[in-house]
Amino acid sequence: MSVSEALPAAVGEPPGGDLQQRFLHEMLLIRRFEEKCAEMYARGKIHGFLHLYTGEEACAVGAINALRDDDRIVTHYRDHGHALARGVEPDRIMAELFARVDGTNGGRGGSMHIFDAARNFLGGYAIVAGHMPIAAGLGLAAGMSGEDWAALCIFGDGGVGEGEFHEALNLAAIWKLPVVWFCENNGYGMGVPFDDSLANDVYKIAAAYRMPSVRIDGMDVLEVYSATQLALAHCREGNGPYFIEALTYRYRGHSMADPELYRTKEEVERHRQRDAIQRLKRSMIADGLLDETAYEALVARVDAEVDDAVAFADASPEPGLHTLYDHITKEDGEEPR
Amino acid sequence: MSVSEALPAAVGEPPGGDLQQRFLHEMLLIRRFEEKCAEMYARGKIHGFLHLYTGEEACAVGAINALRDDDRIVTHYRDHGHALARGVEPDRIMAELFARVDGTNGGRGGSMHIFDAARNFLGGYAIVAGHMPIAAGLGLAAGMSGEDWAALCIFGDGGVGEGEFHEALNLAAIWKLPVVWFCENNGYGMGVPFDDSLANDVYKIAAAYRMPSVRIDGMDVLEVYSATQLALAHCREGNGPYFIEALTYRYRGHSMADPELYRTKEEVERHRQRDAIQRLKRSMIADGLLDETAYEALVARVDAEVDDAVAFADASPEPGLHTLYDHITKEDGEEPR
Amino acid sequence: MTEMRMRDAIREAMREEMLRDERVFLMGEDIGAYGGSYACTRGLLDEFGPERVRDTPISESGIVGAGVGAALAGFIPMVEIMTINFSLVALDQIVNNASKLHYMSGGQVNVPLVLRMASGGGSQLGATHSHSLEGMFAHFPGLTVVCPAFPGDAKGLLKRSFREPNPVVFIEHTALYGLRGEVPDDPGHLVEFGQAAVVRSGRDVTLVGYSGSVHQCDRAAEMLAAEHGLTADVIDLRTLRPLDIATVIRSVQRTNRAVVVEDDWKFGGFAGEIAAQIMEHAFDWLDAPVARVCGKDVPMPYNRNLEYAALPSEEDVVEAVLAML
Amino acid sequence: MTEMRMRDAIREAMREEMLRDERVFLMGEDIGAYGGSYACTRGLLDEFGPERVRDTPISESGIVGAGVGAALAGFIPMVEIMTINFSLVALDQIVNNASKLHYMSGGQVNVPLVLRMASGGGSQLGATHSHSLEGMFAHFPGLTVVCPAFPGDAKGLLKRSFREPNPVVFIEHTALYGLRGEVPDDPGHLVEFGQAAVVRSGRDVTLVGYSGSVHQCDRAAEMLAAEHGLTADVIDLRTLRPLDIATVIRSVQRTNRAVVVEDDWKFGGFAGEIAAQIMEHAFDWLDAPVARVCGKDVPMPYNRNLEYAALPSEEDVVEAVLAML
Numbered sequence A, B: 001m002s003v004s005e006a007l008p009a010a011v012g013e014p015p016g017g018d019l020q021q022r023f024l025h026e027m028l029l030i031r032r033f034e035e036k037c038a039e040m041y042a043r044g045k046i047h048g049f050l051h052l053y054t055g056e057e058a059c060a061v062g063a064i065n066a067l068r069d070d071d072r073i074v075t076h077y078r079d080h081g082h083a084l085a086r087g088v089e090p091d092r093i094m095a096e097l098f099a100r101v102d103g104t105n106g107g108r109g110g111s112m113h114i115f116d117a118a119r120n121f122l123g124g125y126a127i128v129a130g131h132m133p134i135a136a137g138l139g140l141a142a143g144m145s146g147e148d149w150a151a152l153c154i155f156g157d158g159g160v161g162e163g164e165f166h167e168a169l170n171l172a173a174i175w176k177l178p179v180v181w182f183c184e185n186n187g188y189g190m191g192v193p194f195d196d197s198l199a200n201d202v203y204k205i206a207a208a209y210r211m212p213s214v215r216i217d218g219m220d221v222l223e224v225y226s227a228t229q230l231a232l233a234h235c236r237e238g239n240g241p242y243f244i245e246a247l248t249y250r251y252r253g254h255s256m257a258d259p260e261l262y263r264t265k266e267e268v269e270r271h272r273q274r275d276a277i278q279r280l281k282r283s284m285i286a287d288g289l290l291d292e293t294a295y296e297a298l299v300a301r302v303d304a305e306v307d308d309a310v311a312f313a314d315a316s317p318e319p320g321l322h323t324l325y326d327h328i329t330k331e332d333g334e335e336p337r
Numbered sequence C, D: 001m002t003e004m005r006m007r008d009a010i011r012e013a014m015r016e017e018m019l020r021d022e023r024v025f026l027m028g029e030d031i032g033a034y035g036g037s038y039a040c041t042r043g044l045l046d047e048f049g050p051e052r053v054r055d056t057p058i059s060e061s062g063i064v065g066a067g068v069g070a071a072l073a074g075f076i077p078m079v080e081i082m083t084i085n086f087s088l089v090a091l092d093q094i095v096n097n098a099s100k101l102h103y104m105s106g107g108q109v110n111v112p113l114v115l116r117m118a119s120g121g122g123s124q125l126g127a128t129h130s131h132s133l134e135g136m137f138a139h140f141p142g143l144t145v146v147c148p149a150f151p152g153d154a155k156g157l158l159k160r161s162f163r164e165p166n167p168v169v170f171i172e173h174t175a176l177y178g179l180r181g182e183v184p185d186d187p188g189h190l191v192e193f194g195q196a197a198v199v200r201s202g203r204d205v206t207l208v209g210y211s212g213s214v215h216q217c218d219r220a221a222e223m224l225a226a227e228h229g230l231t232a233d234v235i236d237l238r239t240l241r242p243l244d245i246a247t248v249i250r251s252v253q254r255t256n257r258a259v260v261v262e263d264d265w266k267f268g269g270f271a272g273e274i275a276a277q278i279m280e281h282a283f284d285w286l287d288a289p290v291a292r293v294c295g296k297d298v299p300m301p302y303n304r305n306l307e308y309a310a311l312p313s314e315e316d317v318v319e320a321v322l323a324m325l
């Protein structure tokens, strides 16, 4: 089975100007949304664990834009970017982070568990690799339903250490399930460098299950998009799963609690030089698809969207105590005797 | 990392005549011991789950004879053969199967959990692949103790489907632990053919963890012995783990309860033609190391050993009820208040 | 009514549900060609084919999670975990995914997943293969936990489980697979959750059990009647979550005494929950503390005598009753 | 005596044990360079090096099993499971290997393994990251389960855990890591298992807790005294297995009333065990049924108000006490 580091971009169809505008918009939205989240966390508006996605925007935007509406997505707890790229309203995501009734999950889920079933965004999961078997099950359902939708499973490099990675990839491979395994390799599982925790390159381990497995530049949204298109085509044709390892980097700490003792400011700076947004901006300007004023206008528009989201969230009420037992097994539950 | 189907025999030292005599003796002992177990089970002397090893004798005898006394062994529930090859007295194994005080585990463990700590035989385990992380920990201890003993971990092809397989192999690989992973691929996990449950050949999946990984003929005791010697040398030199997939076959059902609906008598017959004992017998006769009379004498001697084991087991008393709470956290425990 | 064995009633329930609703499918280790390690699925592969009766690798966490995923996509999977002992490697999927997704998502998604598993000791399978963990599962909100004691209930409860929009853990006692009993033929026959059954009525004591222990209670009741002239209410809980404590309380308010019986270890076990609730709801009616007759506090020994001593027996139940008079 | 925070007392205990016995080593996710996700191991990597303070991949089942293996070979490993929520993926290793090998082997092998994990809700971490499963672990024979409430006990109990020949599950409440308290300097100071502590003495009611709930009991006792003129015994169990029920019983025989408090879900939880044992051993002394003030029967919600409502509070304890007078 093919294990390659070659850019598969050639094969997928290259994204045109409108699509690039859209990528730029979404990446910026994620960037500013996440920075606003950090601010809201500091202001005590957001609580619990908060894992920000800045630096990794190209992965979510490139991969998720390649999907059809009927494709299913499951991802990990670093999920705001994925939800935004899927088109979930910033308002409802921010409201969820504020734990309000208008949040995607009515304030019950929080940052790590954004769900939007109507968009087949089937959740952020916080047990590392715990959602990978679920993705296999979604692929199984696709096959049994006779439809040609696929499941996109996004997870981190740290998740590769878990047994669920192995079980899920093996199931997908032996049953030829339409699952795109998308590993966001940002170099660390919390503070542990991924090469201290894995015996081999992620995409090479995946290739052992006899599925096509590629390593791509996760800081290049166009490459991510094309690679995912290619993977989806493979799945829809009934050829089974496809594995993508996207090399990326997170600019902020693992979560808001991370003292970042394990890496240097210089290292972070080095990676910021590869910034996916600046990269796309440059190439769009070079291709005459963008100019500085248009870019500034876009930034302003995105900031407005984010401010609106905060305002929306702030205006939304908290769930009432009488709803405590709702949605456990009954929709309006009451305290068991 | 080398993935090969080449016989590594060349590299290990070829077993001489005495050793071959010993292999023949031990394989015969296992064969007759197991057949006696089936008889004793039918007679109601042995209860619970009983998984017999007939057909696979060359794996236990070849691999375990390559070990030093200070090497540690963990294996699965199909463990009588491994214990016998390690030199655990047939008497004490049979007594354990009879659930008597003179059994290896004092009648508490049973067929699936033979332990003989004095021989570094650290147990049979009945949760599929559940002992694989233990083997990694033994390897870790070897390294930390600065000694050059290694751990031999024996498991079945079905175990490769479990997440523990992945986690344990990965730990062994990244920490360069002296563990010989020995997969007894007898073609089935209960009734499921291994190629229906695995995405790739076992030894190829193992090679993805960047450890040497070979597939050998598990019906050839000399090849198993040499391959294991080679693997141990690799471990003792500090090169980390080594993986061996031995192709073998079990003659009887998975356990005494198996209706064997999933395979034909013909298939079993075909494999009996590859019988490891007959094979060694033929080659020893060809090499002038054995003749029919000597062989018959050996069989008689083995049968006597097995009959003695039954007599010993029968004569041993059952554990007293007052010992029910022993060995939980205290050696002579009593019922908690 | 047809008399059949527990395992056949279970198979019938799955068959009928598969015939009724094409979204229902089965997966598990050796449920196909092998026929299921306790023969509960024998014949179903031939009838429904390998897509709907799917043999899986030995990957409990993987297949339970796959069941959750298929359920999220609108199917109604039954995942068989060969025995409850192996549910421990899949517990995270059951607890952190199956039981919580409906709540966590704010009610957006359902997980109509049925998990069947065989439970219980008494067959000399040793320490790792003799667990009774019904109570452990009952502890987790979001799960429904079913533990039938009779073939008829097994069929009605299992069919009901396939209609539940969220996960059901359906636990079968290995010692009961061969038990014969009357089973309703009507494919519409369902047994509702949270309804205990009074399998025998008496005046002097209330014996509470589920799954295998119901039969110990019943035999104990016979011994009490025959040898001591005492009559007992015997209550079969049928489901642990939801728990029908009301039926237990009504009985205790008449008998003023209760013994709770389960195979599982007493310490930290589910019998403690039942005892505590009886105290909470019927304190003034109790003439004696609620007694618990449970498994002894040891990993299950292989030796038959030790194992027998480690498990609750009808004699133990009788003794407990006599001790409280 | 030195005043220090819980997390520092825990670190000191590990440091002293590593200095005392070279067989002791630590492994876990991010316990090295990161310093531990709750900073309990900060600095130890520098002091002892990467062999004895080993960062691991995210493989809980693998590292717990590896701890069992190293223990079988004569080492005394401490495996940190970052939080109790992740113990579910390793539960099979804890239950089917660590807790049983000594017994299964007929006493041939020991498993001197210390498993540390952080537990508890109250930080808005949501449904999968807010478990309190102390009681689940206490259910399994072969394990020792430790749940300290104060820094001094944490140090003495953790040091004692490293001397235990078989596995200890040492559970720390995340809300207590910052708690300051007096800690004995003597490196020989150990706290024995199975000895509850009476942290406050009174006459009217016995409040029983462990870990975080001890502090709710204590605050409730203050409110009872200040606002209702009632005095309470407050008992800190310190270890759930072995359980020092005798101390609880002695207290209840004086106060005739008891409230058991724990964060975990009430239904099928450990409070039921304590309540049942109080009934069994002190039935004739009880003026009212033992009350349980526990977590509500819901997956933990993210919203702060809902989470607060889902967890037991000192107000709930006071209410329960007043309700039984």
Ligand SMILES: Cc1ncc(C[n+]2csc(CCOP(=O)(O)OP(=O)(O)O)c2C)c(N)n1
Pocket (backbone or CB within 6 Å): A078, A126, A127, A128, A155, A156, A157, A158, A159, A160, A184, A186, A188, A189, A190, A254, D029, D058, D060, D082, D086, D089
């Ligand atoms: C089973 C489990 N173990 C440990 C954790 C704690 N934890 C949360 S995120 C994380 C690191 C995951 O790293 P990676 O998969 O690379 O994702 P990233 O955070 O880098 O995006 C860990 C160890 C967890 N949530 N689940």
Ligand SMILES: Cc1ncc(C[n+]2csc(CCOP(=O)(O)OP(=O)(O)O)c2C)c(N)n1
Pocket (backbone or CB within 6 Å): B078, B126, B127, B128, B155, B156, B157, B158, B159, B160, B184, B186, B188, B189, B190, B254, C029, C058, C060, C082, C086, C089
């Ligand atoms: C975790 C777990 N799942 C399922 C089982 C039931 N089981 C016992 S043996 C076995 C088959 C194992 O096959 P393999 O590993 O190939 O070993 P073999 O029996 O062929 O020697 C199964 C499924 C178990 N013991 N543990």
Ligand SMILES: [Mg+2]
Pocket (backbone or CB within 6 Å): A156, A157, A158, A184, A185, A186, A187, A188, A189, A190
């Ligand atoms: Mg990462």
Ligand SMILES: [Mg+2]
Pocket (backbone or CB within 6 Å): B156, B157, B158, B184, B185, B186, B187, B188, B189, B190
């Ligand atoms: Mg096999």
